[in-house]
Amino acid sequence: MDALKAIELRKSTRSYQPKPVEADKIEQLIAAANNAPKAGTLHISVVENTDVLKELNDATLIAMKNSGVEFLMSRAALEGYQPLYGAPVLFLLTAPKDAPYNTATASCAAANITIAATALALGSCYVISPLLGLDGKSELSGKIGIPEGFSPVCGVLVGYSAGEAFSTPKPAAYSVNYCK
Ligand SMILES: Cc1cc2nc3c(=O)[nH]c(=O)nc-3n(C[C@H](O)[C@H](O)[C@H](O)COP(=O)(O)O)c2cc1C
Secondary structure, eight states: OOHHHHHHHOOBOOOBOSOOOOHHHHHHHHHHHHTSOOSSOOEEEEEOOHHHHHHHHHHHHHHHHTSOOHHHHHHHTSTTOOTTTTOSEEEEEEEETTOTTHHHHHHHHHHHHHHHHHHTTOEEEEEOTHHHHHTTOHHHHHHHTOOTTEEEEEEEEEEOBOOOTTOOOOOOOOOOOOOO
8 A cells, every 4th residue: 555545544443353463563563653753762662461451441541531621521431432442552652751842753653653554454543542541650651661761642552443433523624825
């Protein structure tokens, strides 16, 4: 699949088959992250441990319910809603605490992972919500393998799609102007 087609087809997948993602595909996704524009360093934790994924999912769901943020609370209240959507893999991108541009750098890497996943016939979803579940959870951060002094910036869920559950309508296109 060419890059433009993968970009066009990428969409957020919020329901996954329990089937694991092949190791060679995971390596290709890590390579895609590394081929993104960089301004500073990142650490990528590839989380496949089902107990750790469940612990993070459950902590995130509780944090969403208690967030006081209407959008997050309404998503968390949906029947059957699980913030990690049963994905078999979470790529968690972390950066040195207070590093300048860490959000921008991690988002470039995360976007590459989502596009490469599409090209590999995998579903993906860019996620911020696990940061809520990780907040103040040093033991869970340790289980994931987040390096000392690094903070989570964003994540990408990856796996084989199981359908359209919790899909959202395509947002409006960005406004554009041409300054020639
Ligand atoms: C900064 C950011 C944070 C996001 N966090 C989440 C999240 O925590 N959970 C989720 O399901 N989707 C999350 N998304 C995905 C958006 O909901 C999704 O990209 C948007 O609705 C457009 O849909 P599409 O990706 O299918 O084109 C996030 C997207 C961005 C850019």
